[in-house]
Amino acid sequence: MATKVIYFTVRESEERAEFRDDFPADDVKDIFRAAAEAGPHDILKLYNCRGNIVNISPKLEPNTPDQPYKLEVVAAHCTGNITLTAQLGFDVGDLESRIQSLEKKIMLEGGETPSVVFDMRNKVEQFREKLENVEHLSWLGLFKDISSTSLHPFWSRKSSHRKSEEHNKRLFDKFLKISNVQITEEVKLYLRKPTFDNWQWEDAEMVVLLQQMFIDLDFTSKFNIELPVLQNFLYEVYKNYNHIPFHNFRHCFCVSQMMYGLSWLVNLSETMGDLDVMIMLTSAICHDLDHPGYNNAYQVNARTELALRYNDISPLENHHCAVAFEILARKHCNIFGNVPPETFKKIREGMIRSDLNDICMYTST
Numbered sequence: 001m002a003t004k005v006i007y008f009t010v011r012e013s014e015e016r017a018e019f020r021d022d023f024p025a026d027d028v029k030d031i032f033r034a035a036a037e038a039g040p041h042d043i044l045k046l047y048n049c050r051g052n053i054v055n056i057s058p059k060l061e062p063n064t065p066d067q068p069y070k071l072e073v074v075a076a077h078c079t080g081n082i083t084l085t086a087q088l089g090f091d092v093g094d095l096e097s098r099i100q101s102l103e104k105k106i107m108l109e110g111g112e113t114p115s116v117v118f119d120m121r122n123k124v125e126q127f128r129e130k131l132e133n134v135e136h137l138s139w140l141g142l143f144k145d146i147s148s149t150s151l152h153p154f155w156s157r158k159s160s161h162r163k164s165e166e167h168n169k170r171l172f173d174k175f176l177k178i179s180n181v182q183i184t185e186e187v188k189l190y191l192r193k194p195t196f197d198n199w200q201w202e203d204a205e206m207v208v209l210l211q212q213m214f215i216d217l218d219f220t221s222k223f224n225i226e227l228p229v230l231q232n233f234l235y236e237v238y239k240n241y242n243h244i245p246f247h248n249f250r251h252c253f254c255v256s257q258m259m260y261g262l263s264w265l266v267n268l269s270e271t272m273g274d275l276d277v278m279i280m281l282t283s284a285i286c287h288d289l290d291h292p293g294y295n296n297a298y299q300v301n302a303r304t305e306l307a308l309r310y311n312d313i314s315p316l317e318n319h320h321c322a323v324a325f326e327i328l329a330r331k332h333c334n335i336f337g338n339v340p341p342e343t344f345k346k347i348r349e350g351m352i353r354s355d356l357n358d359i360c361m362y363t364s365t
Contacts, residue, residue, distance in 0.1 A: 002020070003018050003019060003020050004018070004019070004020070004021070004062040005017070005018050005062060006018075006019075006060055006062060006063060006069065007063055007064065007065045007067075007068040007069070008032075008035075008046070008068050008069035008070065008071050009068050009069075009070050009071065010035055010036045010070075010071040010072070011036075014065075014068065015035045015071075017031045017032065017035065019031065019058065020058070021058050021059065022058065023058045024058075025057050025058060025185065026185075028056060028057060028058050028060070029044070029056050032044055032046070032056055032071055035071065036071055036072075036073050038073045042073050043073070043181065043182065043184070044056060044071060044072070044073055044182065045071075045072045045180075045181065045182055046060075046069050046070070046071050046072075047069060047070040047071075047072070048063075048069055049063075049067040049068070049069075053180055053182065054069070055182070056182070099120055099121050099124065161242055161243060161244065161292075161293070162242060162243070163239065163242070163243055168235075168238075168239050171203055171204050171207070171235075171238065172235050174204040175204045175207050175208060175231070175234075175235065176231070178204065178205070178208055179207075179208050179211060179231060183208075183212055188212065188216060191209055191212065191213070191216075191257065191260070191261075192260065192261050192264040192265075193261055194258060194261045194262070194265070196257050196261065198250060198253055198254055198257065201253075203238065203249060203250075206249070206250070206253045207234050207235065207238055209253070209257070210234050210253065210256060210285060211227075211230060211231065211234060213256070213257075213260045213281060214230055214281075214335075217260075217263070217269065217274070217277065217278070217281070218274075219274070219278050219281075222274050223274075223278065223335075223336070223338065223339055224338035224339070225335045225336075225338070226338075228332075229332060229333065229334065229335055229337065230335055232330075232332050232333045233327065233328070233333045233334070233335045234285075236327045236330070236333050237252070237285055237286065237289065237327065240289045240290050240323055240327065241288070241289065241290075241291070242290065242291060242292065242293065244291065244292070244293035245293065246293075247288040247291035247293065248291075251288060252284075252285060252287070252288060255284045255287060255288075256281060256284040256285045258284075259280055259281055259284040260281060263277050263280075263281070268280075275343070275346065275347070276350065278347075279346075279347055279350035279351055279354065280350075280354060282324075282335075282347075282351060283350070283351045283354035283355060286320060286321075286323075286324035286327075286351070286355075287320055287354070287355055288316075288320055289319075289320045289323040289324055289327075290319060290320070290323045291316065291320070292306075292316075295316070296314060296315060296316050296317075299315045299316065300312045300315070306318075306319050314356060317355045317356050318356070320355055321351065321352055321355050321356065324351065325348065325351075
């Protein structure tokens with residue numbers, strides 16, 4: 001098999017890599033790590049000439065010297081026992097102080113500050129920002145223990161039933177920050193296992209992992225789901241899970257991850273088809289939307305608004321479905337906006353059946 005040549009730049013230096021399509025993925029990544037002088041646990045991002053992130057793999061499209069890829073090291077593995085100064089070999093704060101002293105000296109001497117000093121300050125500030133943002137990349141597996149399970153309390157009776165707008169905005173900002181960072185192969189494989197431990201993952205990280213499920217199952221390509229629309233959909237889903245003890249967003253993720261894991265375990269896409277698997281995964285994500293924290297028996301006995309609206313027939317399940325399709329009715333959240341009307345009809349019927357079939361008289365959840 002013929003080899004292909006990949007042209008790329010790293011730290012403004014022009015490099016080239018040569019490998020075959022049947023090379024092991026880890027070997028290809030090691031080639032790029034070596035070119036970037038990166039460690040085995042550092043996180044790399046590769047951009048094409050249009051500025052889009054591409055996967056570092058043997059299937060990487062060959063290019064020409066005039067359209068090189070751009071390789072960046074976006075996060076380095078840091079241990080908790082060594083200070084940041086010791087790992088970097090210098091103190092960022094001290095570097096800032098020295099630049100400030102230089103600026104003051106120039107001002108006192110009545111001279112004009114050279115542009116190189118401003119450039120230095122900007123680079124130091126950008127470097128500090130990148131270092132401070134490394135904590136947002138911890139979900140990639142750098143600081144996660146995927147060998148054991150640890151349980152932590154996640155709910156307080158004093159907390160509000162609804163999430164605040166400020167809380168939601170913070171999560172969305174963090175989600176967007178980390179959503180384009182390449183997930184390690186180790187985490188991707190771990191996500192497919194029924195033994196996946198959800199307790200050590202933050203809300204924004206779980207939203208990113210839900211996004212990864214659609215990408216790894218290739219639903220974004222097969223059903224023409226635009227990434228910004230998928231992100232808006234997942235964010236609206238997150239907003240509509242209340243801060244309650246059980247039927248919350250973490251529960252949504254647990255159910256969805258198990259559905260996702262089973263789809264890989266028994267190869268559901270091949271046995272059932274991609275459409276049915278996407279229906280089941282989306283249904284799992286939406287299955288308890290806007291759950292108020294009290295079961296159907298309570299809704300019926302207390303004659304709540306939901307019980308009156310749905311005539312005591314599975315008020316919660318009907319409500320979860322209704323909220324799901326309210327979200328999908330918004331164009332910027334409609335992940336099924338590019339499928340034919342007949343396909344959307346099947347999706348809607350399938351999602352309704354998954355939550356209501358055989359439980360339409362069930363009143364204990």
